[in-house]
Amino acid sequence: MASSWADLGPHRGYFTDDLAAADPEVHAAIEGELRRQQDQIELIASENVVSLASLGALGSVMTNKTVEGYPGRRYYGGAEFADDLESLAIERAKRLFGCAFANVQPHSGSQANQAVYLALLKPGDTILAMALSAGGHLSHGAAPNISGKWLRAVHYGVGADDGLIDYDEVERLAHEHEPRLIIAGGSAYPCVIDFARFGAIAKAAGASLLVDMAHFAGLVAGGVHPDPLPHADVVTATTYKNLRGGRGGLILTNDGDLARRFDSGVFPGVQGSVLLNAVAAKAVCLGEALRPEFKTYAQAVLDNARALAGALTARHVDVVSGGTDTPLMLVDLRARRLTGDAASRCLEEAGLTCNKNAVPFDDQPPSVTSGLRFGVSAATTRGFGVAEFAAIGGLVADVLDGMAGDAAPGTAAEASQKVRALCRDFPIYPDLASCPSS
Ligand SMILES: Cc1ncc(COP(=O)(O)O)c(C=O)c1O
Structure with a gap:
């Protein structure tokens, strides 16, 4: 007699067969990708190679668990270990970046930014950000993105001669358009950004400042890049570039009122349940980044x-x-x-x-x-x-x-x-x- 339903018929191997045995086609694609990563030199700026520990967390049973809300305030039972895990990731993010509040739930960098917009803006409000064509990001008000459709985006560029941000132009645009939010940071801008100058421009314009540090979060964590947090109302990051973790986003701030608004912006604002396996991988990469x-x-x-x-x-x-x-x-x-x-x-x-x-x-x-x-x-x-x-x-x-x-x-x-x-x-x-x- 079968010892459990899983030994029977179509369910044979459900709990015991690994991917290679259970699904050779999917396995072959993953093996192919593994060999490609081994055999090519990866120069794509948004990629990294995560630790085996991060891969373990991503492929863990945390993916089975549904939770909504935040540690201690969940809408589903059985959340004891989910709470421990998310609290650990939050504590590590706060320690790593020296900030008072962190949200570790954003499924991506774009969703971290969306949650910030939902918390700070109303449809039709003006934002001021770097143009996509100058090195900005889609989620910073580019026309085809939801941020460009639902907000009024004004964009600054870079100088034709030097490729650098023209801070006087940013100041002029801020004065002229009175944005509610100014964004610093981009996808293809190779230079250090003057966060203090951006902070001063935002303050004078009565705008909030978001620094999207997706492309240099690991350098900030490692102490080899200026820290935007002292100058920004909010900082967003992705975890999978030079922070060297699984895919996902972070929202960081030192302002308690804003932190509560960002939490609501993430859930129930732009996301539903938490990708707990991704949060587990974030906890692992943040732990790794805390090591000397x-x-x-x-x-x-x-x-x-x-x-x-x-x-x-x-x-x-x-x-x-x-x-x-x-x-x-x-x-x-x-x-x-x-x-x-x-x-x-x-x-x-x-x-x-x-x-x-x-x-x-x-x-x-x-x-x-x-x-x-x-x-x-x-x-x-x-x-x-x-x-x-x-x-x-x-x-x-x-x-x-x-x-x-x-x-x-x-x-x-x-x-x-x-x-x-x-x-x-x-x-x-x-x-x-x-x-x-x-
Ligand atoms: C500056 C910036 N912000 C946000 C993102 C969005 O990240 P995601 O692709 O995870 O939505 C990126 C992606 O590379 C980025 O370069």
């Missing part, structure tokens, strides 16, 4: 970004604003008469994965672009240092030179071999079989 070795990682990210930008510049690849203070940089291909689309494809063929990206004042459409965005967070995690990133800069330049017909025949093939050798020397998970998916 994370400071070493953050410094390495900064050093590596500078090494890559320097190597590209040395090979006459045009780096917007001349370098970087963050994990990312933007390359302008216009002088080389190449598009971001074509260049990103050639680089991918050589095993260098990056994304096409508009450069300031780009006249190509977003599906083509005249630029590339590179980030170093993921490849730094696998152990690359400044020597490897200097070499990667040379390999990128080899591929771009090859596209323009300025390289010796076979240069791209050689680049591809060197990429493979680097990946072999710096493996990501010690052994593929140790990954939960295998």
